[in-house]
Amino acid sequence: MNSTVTELSKTGLSTAQSLDVDAYMNQLGRQARAAARVVARADTAQKNAALLLIADAIDAHRERITLANEQDLAAGRQKGLDNAMLDRLALTAARIDTMIEGLRQVAALPDPVGEVTDLRYRPSGIQVGKMRVPLGVVGIIYESRPNVTCEAASLCLKSGNAVILRGGSESIHSNQAIAECIATGLKAAGIDAHAVQVVATTDRAAVGKLITMPEYVDVIVPRGGKSLIERISADARVPVIKHLDGNCHVYIDEHADEQKALQIAINAKTSRYGTCNTMETLLVAEGIAGRVLPALGEAYRQAGVELRACPASIGLLPGAVPATEADWETEYLAPVLAVKIVADLDAAMDHIARYSSAHTEAIVTEDYSRAQRFLREVDSSSVMVNASTRFADGFEYGLGAEIGISTDKLHARGPVGLEGLTSQKYIVLGNGQVRG
Amino acid sequence: MNSTVTELSKTGLSTAQSLDVDAYMNQLGRQARAAARVVARADTAQKNAALLLIADAIDAHRERITLANEQDLAAGRQKGLDNAMLDRLALTAARIDTMIEGLRQVAALPDPVGEVTDLRYRPSGIQVGKMRVPLGVVGIIYESRPNVTCEAASLCLKSGNAVILRGGSESIHSNQAIAECIATGLKAAGIDAHAVQVVATTDRAAVGKLITMPEYVDVIVPRGGKSLIERISADARVPVIKHLDGNCHVYIDEHADEQKALQIAINAKTSRYGTCNTMETLLVAEGIAGRVLPALGEAYRQAGVELRACPASIGLLPGAVPATEADWETEYLAPVLAVKIVADLDAAMDHIARYSSAHTEAIVTEDYSRAQRFLREVDSSSVMVNASTRFADGFEYGLGAEIGISTDKLHARGPVGLEGLTSQKYIVLGNGQVRG
Numbered sequence: 001m002n003s004t005v006t007e008l009s010k011t012g013l014s015t016a017q018s019l020d021v022d023a024y025m026n027q028l029g030r031q032a033r034a035a036a037r038v039v040a041r042a043d044t045a046q047k048n049a050a051l052l053l054i055a056d057a058i059d060a061h062r063e064r065i066t067l068a069n070e071q072d073l074a075a076g077r078q079k080g081l082d083n084a085m086l087d088r089l090a091l092t093a094a095r096i097d098t099m100i101e102g103l104r105q106v107a108a109l110p111d112p113v114g115e116v117t118d119l120r121y122r123p124s125g126i127q128v129g130k131m132r133v134p135l136g137v138v139g140i141i142y143e144s145r146p147n148v149t150c151e152a153a154s155l156c157l158k159s160g161n162a163v164i165l166r167g168g169s170e171s172i173h174s175n176q177a178i179a180e181c182i183a184t185g186l187k188a189a190g191i192d193a194h195a196v197q198v199v200a201t202t203d204r205a206a207v208g209k210l211i212t213m214p215e216y217v218d219v220i221v222p223r224g225g226k227s228l229i230e231r232i233s234a235d236a237r238v239p240v241i242k243h244l245d246g247n248c249h250v251y252i253d254e255h256a257d258e259q260k261a262l263q264i265a266i267n268a269k270t271s272r273y274g275t276c277n278t279m280e281t282l283l284v285a286e287g288i289a290g291r292v293l294p295a296l297g298e299a300y301r302q303a304g305v306e307l308r309a310c311p312a313s314i315g316l317l318p319g320a321v322p323a324t325e326a327d328w329e330t331e332y333l334a335p336v337l338a339v340k341i342v343a344d345l346d347a348a349m350d351h352i353a354r355y356s357s358a359h360t361e362a363i364v365t366e367d368y369s370r371a372q373r374f375l376r377e378v379d380s381s382s383v384m385v386n387a388s389t390r391f392a393d394g395f396e397y398g399l400g401a402e403i404g405i406s407t408d409k410l411h412a413r414g415p416v417g418l419e420g421l422t423s424q425k426y427i428v429l430g431n432g433q434v435r436g
Numbered sequence: 437m438n439s440t441v442t443e444l445s446k447t448g449l450s451t452a453q454s455l456d457v458d459a460y461m462n463q464l465g466r467q468a469r470a471a472a473r474v475v476a477r478a479d480t481a482q483k484n485a486a487l488l489l490i491a492d493a494i495d496a497h498r499e500r501i502t503l504a505n506e507q508d509l510a511a512g513r514q515k516g517l518d519n520a521m522l523d524r525l526a527l528t529a530a531r532i533d534t535m536i537e538g539l540r541q542v543a544a545l546p547d548p549v550g551e552v553t554d555l556r557y558r559p560s561g562i563q564v565g566k567m568r569v570p571l572g573v574v575g576i577i578y579e580s581r582p583n584v585t586c587e588a589a590s591l592c593l594k595s596g597n598a599v600i601l602r603g604g605s606e607s608i609h610s611n612q613a614i615a616e617c618i619a620t621g622l623k624a625a626g627i628d629a630h631a632v633q634v635v636a637t638t639d640r641a642a643v644g645k646l647i648t649m650p651e652y653v654d655v656i657v658p659r660g661g662k663s664l665i666e667r668i669s670a671d672a673r674v675p676v677i678k679h680l681d682g683n684c685h686v687y688i689d690e691h692a693d694e695q696k697a698l699q700i701a702i703n704a705k706t707s708r709y710g711t712c713n714t715m716e717t718l719l720v721a722e723g724i725a726g727r728v729l730p731a732l733g734e735a736y737r738q739a740g741v742e743l744r745a746c747p748a749s750i751g752l753l754p755g756a757v758p759a760t761e762a763d764w765e766t767e768y769l770a771p772v773l774a775v776k777i778v779a780d781l782d783a784a785m786d787h788i789a790r791y792s793s794a795h796t797e798a799i800v801t802e803d804y805s806r807a808q809r810f811l812r813e814v815d816s817s818s819v820m821v822n823a824s825t826r827f828a829d830g831f832e833y834g835l836g837a838e839i840g841i842s843t844d845k846l847h848a849r850g851p852v853g854l855e856g857l858t859s860q861k862y863i864v865l866g867n868g869q870v871r872g
Contacts (some may be wrong), residue, residue: 037789041813114812120834126823128833133815135845218845239846260868267870329831353473362864375863376550377477379569387562387866396871397564397862398556409571409654410675411846414862426833426850427799427811430823431697434703435832 021201025209028164028197029216032137035194036162040134042191044111047158051107053121054185055100058150064098068177069146073420076170089170099150099178100277102401106154109400112418113417116427117414125433130424134160136218138421139210140403141166141232145223146174153182154195155403159421162195164217166210169202178202208432211236241416243381243407245357246276247331250390251348251374252289252360259365260386261292262299267388268362270303274333276405277360277382277392281338283327284289284313289341293317303434305335312341328355345370349377356380358407362393381407446779457637461645463575464600465652468573470684471547475631476570482625483549490621491539494586497617498532501627504613505582511582525580525606535586538837542590544722545836548854549596559635561869566860570596572654574857575646576839577602579660582610588657589632591839595857598631600653602646605638612636632723644756647672655838657852677852679817679843681767681793682712684825687810689785689801691721696822697728697800698735704798705823706739710769712841713796713818713828717774719763722747725777729753741771748777764791781806785813794843796828817843817850 039047058065071089076086112132119129138161142153149165156163169174179198186193201204210218211232220240222232233240250268252261268279284293289312297317300307307320308327314320317339327338328351342348345363352361362384363374371385382392392415394402400415406412412420453458475483495502505527512522548568555565574597576588585601592599603611622629635642647656647668656676658668669676686704688697704715720729726746733753736743743756744763750756753775763774764787778784781799788797798820799810807821818828828851830838835853841846848856 037813037815040815041809122832122834124827124832126820126827126832131811131819133851136815197500232483239844263868263870271871294715373477375567377473379473379476379572380861382862382864383567384562384864385866386868387864388870391560391562391564391864391866392862392872396560396562397556398558408675409859411859413859423847423849425816426818426828428818428820428823428827430821430827432699432701432822433827434824435707435826 005263021203021205022209023153024201025199025206025213028199028214029137029213031194032164032197033216036134036136036155038192039157039162039195040113040136040160042160044190045161047111048107048189050157050186050189050191050406051103051154053155053188054182055103057181057184057188058096058100058109058178061177062093065091065096065174065177065181068173072146072171072330082172085144085170089174090252091146091174095147099147101156102131102151106158106401108157109418111158117424119427121384121430124435125431128427129427131424131427132419133425134422136161137216138163139166139217139220139238140164141210141220141224141228142168143228144168144170146171146178148223149175149178149198150182150222151308151401152403153399155418156421157195159418161421164197164199165208166199166207168171174204182402185193188238193402196321207232209234211238214238223404239411241404241406241408241412241420243276243357243359245331245407246278246359247280247329247355247357248277248360248392249281249283249340249352249362250279250389251283251345251352251355251361251363251372252285252288252292253345253367254285254361254372255367256285256288256292256364257366257386258288258292261288262295262307264362264364264386265292265296266299266303266389268390269305269337270298270335271388271390275390276331279337279389280331281340281355283340283342283351285345285348285392286312286341286343289313289316293339300337303335305337308336308338310340313339331357349374359405360384360389362387380403438501452850457639457641457864458638458645461635461642461649462652464633464635465573465649468598468633469599469652471628472570472572474628475598476549476596476722478596478627482627483547483596484543485511486593486622486625486627487539487543487590487664489624490586490590490618491536492776493617493620493624494532494536494614497613499528501532501610501613501617504609507609508582515528515606516604521580521606524582525582525610525624527582535583539590540617541772542594542837545594545854547559547594548554548858553860555865560871561867563865565863567863568855568858569861570858572597573652574599575602575653575656575674577643577658577660577664579664580604580606582607582614584651584659585611585614585634586618587837588659588839591837591854592857593631595854600633600635600646602643603637603644608638612772619778632807637708642667644671646761647674648673659840661833676845677840677844677848677856679793679795679841681701681843682714682795683791683793684713684765684796684828685717685719685788685792686715686717686798686825687778687781687785687788688721688724689781689799689803689806690721691803691806692724692728692800693802693822694724694728695722698731700798700800700822700824701728701732702735702739704775704826705741706771707824709771709828711826712767713825714769715773715825716767717776717791719776719778721780721781721784722748722777725749725752729775736773739771744772744774746776751776767793781809785810788814788816795841796825797821798823798825801843817841
């Protein structure tokens with residue numbers, strides 16, 4: 001934890017030529033904690049002004065951002081990053097436009113902070129209610145997409161939180177250029193620029209420190225691959241809002257409308273392969289399998305989806321290979337689908353309870369009671385009737401924006417928007433009451 | 437973790453003469469996980485029937501419970517437990533009445549499970565809403581009060597959770613007697629008796645295992661002293677709902693109604709000394725100190741409260757001793773009070789931000805804008821205007837019951853009732869919609 005951090009001098013965030021990472025992160029933490037009080041009491045107009053001024057600053061410094069991004073891309077090519085990675089890293093003009101547009105959209109969203117609900121008189125004469133308040137300081141750890149810097153900062157700011165952002169080392173120059181625009185906007189709006197801080201070192205020890213300083217950081221939101229998130233969750237000393245896997249299921253019930261079943265099962269798998277809300281296992285009631293699986297098999301074949309089928313379904317799916325136990329557990333993120341015929345709703349829900357990652361599951365049925373049971377009994381962050389799992393998304397749900405998706409059970413479940421970055425405290429309004 | 441557990445054979449929960457604690461806790465965990473699905477889908481009538489049948493079983497087995505409790509008390513006396521400890525351990529007839537009454541009250545509370553809110557159509561045609569659902573399996577770790585066994589079990593059951601209870605070793609026989617009554621009631625109501633399991637070993641390794649099996653336990657609620665809770669929080673691998681300290685403040689603003697200020701400051705300190713919502717530091721604006729402190733000093737003197745005063749206030753408080761830095765940080769849980777004169781509202785909020793444990797803070801003021809600022813800006817689980825901090829309590833807030841108080845920021849803050857033992861998942865109602 002005592003590594004030398006030479007990059008700091010280039011960033012303008014610190015004038016030290018070399019610095020102890022531990023001390024540096026403590027400094028960011030202290031600054032964030034102090035700024036959190038400032039941004040928590042900033043009113044909606046001030047926060048919106050800051051968001052729009054940040055958008056203006058990014059617009060005004062496109063060239064500076066593009067140059068910094070080219071520096072990262074050149075270094076990435078030299079390091080031999082693959083094309084997918086370089087694509088994620090690239091800040092094209094269109095992506096800069098999207099960042100600016102995103103800031104303006106977040107400014108237009110309702111402010112969750114200060115909302116008072118359930119204010120009621122109690123027999124003692126006091127009024128008791130709940131007030132929505134920011135969490136405090138959010139730590140965001142992400143990989144190579146530099147546009148996350150702007151997006152995550154905007155959501156934390158709007159929800160009244162201070163944020164410490166730690167992006168992938170490949171995007172360090174892009175992130176610093178964006179950070180400067182954010183600081184410009186915050187200062188112009190009269191908000192402590194420490195409300196948004198981007199970690200200015202690529203030293204990995206900074207991540208270890210960020211997730212273990214509960215005195216300064218209230219929650220960590222990791223965004224990236226499963227291994228990153230697992231590592232962070234294992235080591236964090238503060239709560240983590242996360243999802244690890246999206247092993248999503250569609251269950252076609254015996255009483256499904258066949259047309260809806262086909263539409264949903266095709267869309268849930270084939271509309272995008274790499275997203276966490278993509279179906280990975282299709283469960284089909286035995287009473288309807290003969291009517292839907294041949295058509296589905298043909299549709300998947302045309303789409304180039306490889307099928308891994310249980311013994312009962314393999315005969316209905318020309319070209320399918322036998323599924324193994326591992327298939328029920330796998331989030332393929334690829335044109336591969338596991339297929340299983342189950343006896344009935346209970347067998348489907350048992351399979352889901354055993355193998356699901358608690359992200360999103362859907363039933364296709366016209367049977368009212370089965371729909372009700374599925375909704376009630378399936379313990380996932382999103383449970384759907386007659387809709388594609390691909391709808392599990394903050395924008396589709398109307399959150400306006402999404403900082404991530406949570407498959408944990410406490411605090412936020414499912415897509416996490418501004419509200420998930422807040423909590424509720426109790427407020428009591430009295431008139432001199434004392435307790436007997 | 438391989439200790440021999442000889443008590444298990446006496447409890448009826450296991451017939452093994454000796455058992456590996458790790459294996460035993462894994463067994464409880466598996467059973468709890470399976471029972472959680474059963475109790476999650478039990479309807480309100482069935483859960484209420486179980487609660488009333490448990491109450492009946494306790495009523496019918498008073499003698500059995502009393503005998504078991506006398507066994508614990510005798511062992512406690514032999515071990516040299518102090519009187520306060522023995523008092524907490526004792527199950528008098530009145531306390532058994534309270535347990536029975538508590539079960540009936542929980543049966544009468546509204547069922548939080550299944551509540552659907554915010555169900556709205558989205559432009560895609562799907563309806564998106566939230567459904568309140570149980571957390572799953574709750575682990576409760578508590579000290580010597582055996583009545584907690586019943587109270588915690590009733591709240592977990594009503595909120596649709598399975599629970600694993602681990603009480604203090606001094607109350608093992610009392611807890612097992614209560615556990616048998618609970619099992620009787622659950623079976624009579626047709627609910628898997630593993631929905632409520634009481635750990636039948638006093639081996640401390642059981643606690644270590646209970647808090648580190650995320651595959652079986654979703655949340656831990658520790659109830660007891662600060663050192664117990666700190667130990668559990670440090671080692672837990674699952675979320676913990678907890679509060680460590682109740683270092684509560686009352687701030688008497690310059691524009692306070694003097695009569696309300698006296699009432700509240702006296703009640704907040706003197707109505708009970710040992711509770712977490714008792715005021716530990718009194719902050720007074722310098723503009724009103726000369727008018728309220730002499731009368732308050734006299735009232736505290738009569739009540740036998742020792743005062744630890746800042747240099748500015750000590751002259752107004754005959755008999756007070758000088759406060760040290762440690763006094764601002766201390767939850768006395770005793771007839772001791774720290775007193776400090778501050779310049780104004782900002783100085784009071786700065787002191788609170790620095791020293792408070794984020795439990796409960798109150799302002800006494802008739803000034804609208806200052807009341808609003810205090811409510812908005814003080815970052816504690818309960819924030820009050822013109823009311824005694826002693827109101828921070830699940831019953832006073834109308835929760836009907838309380839499993840604990842949380843001073844953490846995620847999930848539940850403040851008194852935690854049935855709703856705090858649940859979370860919300862998203863539900864989507866469609867009609868065949870797919871994502872474009």
